[in-house]
Amino acid sequence: MTSQPFRLPQGGLVDRSRLVTFRFDGREYTGHPGDTLASALIAGGTHMVARSFKYHRPRGILGAGVEDPAALVEIGSGIHRDPNVRVTEAEIHDGLEAHAQNVWPSLTFDVGEANDLLWRFFPAGFYYKTFMGGPRGWMTWEPFIRRAAGMGRAPDGPDPDPYEQTNRHCDVLVVGAGPAGLMAALSAARSGARVILAEETAALGGRLLSRDPAATHLDDRAAPEWIGAVAAELRSREDVTVLTRTSAFGYYGENFLGLWERVGDHLPRHERSPNLPRQRLWRVRAKQVVLATGAIERPLVFHENDRPGIMLASAAVTYVHRYGVLPGRNVLVFANNDSGWGAAFDLAESGASIAAIVDVRREIDGALLSRAAALGIAIHAGCGVVGTSGRFRVTGAKVQPVEGAGGVSDIACDLVAVAGGWTPNTALFAQSRGKLRWDDDLAAYRPGLSWQKEASAGASNGVFDLSGCLAAGAEAGARAADAAGFSAVPAPVPALRAEETLQRSIHFVAEVPSHRKPEDTRAWVDLQDDVTTKDLKLALQEGMQSIEHAKRYTTTGMGTDQGKVANLNAFRLVSDKLGRPMHEIGTTTSRQPWKPVTFGALAGQHVGHHFHPRRGTPMHDWHRRHSAVFEPVGDWLRPRAFLKAGESFEQAVQREARAAREGVAVLDATTLGKIDIQGKGAREFLNRVYTSAWTKLAPGRCRYGFMLGEDGMVLDDGVTSCIADDHFHMTTTTGGAARIYQWLEDYAQTEWPDLELYLTSVTEQWAVASLSGRDSRAVVEEICDDFDADPATFPFMSFRDTTIEGVPARIFRISFTGALSYEINVPASYGLWLWEKIFEAGARFGITPYGTETMHLLRAEKGFVIVGQDTDGTVTPHDLRMDWIVSDTKGDFIGKRSLSRSDTARADRKQLVGLLTEDPGLMLEEGAHVIATENEPAPPVPMLGHVTSSYLSPNIGRSIALALVAGGGDRMGDRLWVTRPGGAPIPVRVTETDFLKLKEEGHV
């Protein structure tokens, strides 16, 4: 006995020579390569695969592809688990493990099903009404609701699979490889255009694959052979990229589209190439786009229309011809247009018996009636299905005339094939911001006005007949090539021999009329989110009359399927109930992505180390070898401290900080931003961008300066040195380097183009070692070629050019520590060499490498500020009590006018002061609030300011802190308090900020 009772003896594109074994929900199934989970499960006789979101109702397989709303499962386990996978899209392979989700304890016995008994208590807006009230409503309930309404579980750990992103330009991107898409790609390719053809499923051919190959001939070839020939030609062309298993998920501005390719998902892990990613994201910029995305059949909306075994008629036919599977042996077809009849005939000829054709229309085309009669099919015209039976699979339907007082017939069946008409798939068109047009004959929206450089062709444009699709595709491809600058060579449209029963004379009803009381009717519009017509009607009654409001109130179309089959029925219901035409109701917004895309693909290679690439200095490897603890500063990784064996981070900082004053210590300062400024206007430029005066700075001298924004607030700081009258070397903070460079270019190019100057970033050209401490002079003199570093003759804030073993070097006498300092600059390629040289020469002084944490501590001992730590964009130089840095004598500079604005000039602004705790061993917390009272008053607590920097200082011998305090300059010596969580406020004394000086003067 076969384990695939519903597999047809022949037909389908599956490879019957091979058997594939997989498991679903603990049971073993077999199928063939080419099967989806859906086709293989149906072959095994299983239709129920999931439970619905709200009521936990059994959910079956409605569609045969991306349109399916609710047949979602988990695939894989542990770190490989993928939730919410559509069974109609997932391809099977040996060893595949799928599980039902949103069920407990099992798919067929699910406790959550109790919700279904309470359905009357879960009206539209239930969550809003019940849980939004009160201060803690939603917060309290959300975790429980989420658990109960779960949509699959996330993987158990970080994703181990590789993903890839790639950028592409092309002349013509064709989305969809059905008859229209294939012809479009062929035309564009033959015209010489660079073409990308993206097909969502595993095979080219689209709807052609859902047709009986024996009854579909193109140029006298059966459809599969014709497709094969087209595919072979496309693949043979160098300028054509054919992508299968690739969804165009987003249409963004200026013909930028995202494509998501599943490279390896259809293979067992051991068969996947280790050289290929699991999935690939293509970022495509196309000159022209052809949207050949087809059309999607709609279900019909009637009482109990959600049972497993109720399937789109087109999907039923697809299972027969594409997969060689019979979805039901005894099929009731329910239609509102002719295409359902075509499906019925097709199924009948494929071995199913047709229990009945039910059609809401009274008038049926004579040819259809006679063909049905010839096949012996019972016809119920002017009738509707008004109820169904069956727990895990439909077992029968109740049929009743839609008008008059006809009785109900019970018809047994194992499949209800529903044919509610076709919706052109306009999702990408709408994403491109094109305007849709309501077409009454089509009973659907189709593309109207284009906004971007695209054209819809074939069924996505409302053309449903095969020859029309082939012709439209050929023309669209040629036009696209022409618009992209090629002389068009349209592919000749193949001669077609095929029988088609198209959507004709549709009677589009939002809800099948029945004699049932509305309050007792449960007719599903959205199968994933469990939205019924009753919910939508209630939403309208409660005033949610905009389609966007009705959507959000009921959640219709808000599931992971975005309402692909549900939306138009919902819009129609709203239109009917409000008595307003469809074009006034409009549509909800088609958003990217068209279907769920994995985070892995969206992240691509940008994970782990590649998430944010870090820069290292030429000395970086040395730091690594010497136990540096790193921190990111801007894009750089800088050593925070160098740990000795057995030493804690705090101990290392204390040791390094002592060495930087009492001995000699060295900091890798390579990362400082450096900008070379040249030109006759350079000096004037500095006058305008810095607060201080630069007119008199002589060559060989350096000056520290602040840059302000136009709002007067401190933007950046650094030392700039005069190399020649028209040549300056500027340094910026490490983190501000790129921003300040851009900002300077802004002023140079846009405000003062009359100043002749050139700015060049030279950050990477220099490696910098900053020596600090009593013995630094000796080290400098030892490594430099014949160099006198005597601070008396080589004064503070000057620089000298010299050589080190012949290598050019520039030495600055500048200091961020307050100790004797020399900053040695060499060409970056000599950075490591210099560094090692320094350690060689410094060995006898016990030279100590130090990191940024120590640097921060050292500068705080001296009361130097760090822009971005002691300032936060609301702090002026006066707030820092650094009035000396602002020149009153020169002309305008950036931010000058703002310093006298009434608010900026207030005396009670927060000002930078030192804080010393009364208990010298107690350290304040950075960010802690400063208050004026011994006890913390009741909230709101009046706050004077906050602590910006706080350290335990080995050189001062106690804790020190800097703080911004309201009117701080006038509070010297005052006793204030600093709050802390879970303890009494800490008493502190307000001091000046230069703690070294305070110590020298005996105040500490």
Next chain:
Amino acid sequence: MFVITCPYCGERDQAEFVSGGQAHRTRPLNAHEMSDADWGDWVFMRDNPKGIFAERWFHSAGCRRWFNALRNTATDQFLAFYPMGEAPPAVEAVLPATPAGEAPIGSGNDAVKVMRPGESEGTTT
């Protein structure tokens, strides 16, 4: 993602550029004579029109030149690119009927997703 035509380098992806906000704001040379209110306006206030907006862009990952662009903020369509110091060129744009309205196409807004009866079909670009 925009395609931006740098006047010096040509068409490039937006990823290479940094936006610099409103263009043609000349820094006052008489700041010291301005009232706090007038100065505050210049420092803090920017136009934010729905429609044609002259804005600055910096080709930060390219030639490092600042330049100007005209963009229709109602539809996110660039209408012109031109060097610093030049006056904005005359352009045509699909504009909202009123400041509170929507451009007839291109905004992606609810009001213009679906055609009205009588609105002609075709392509607008």
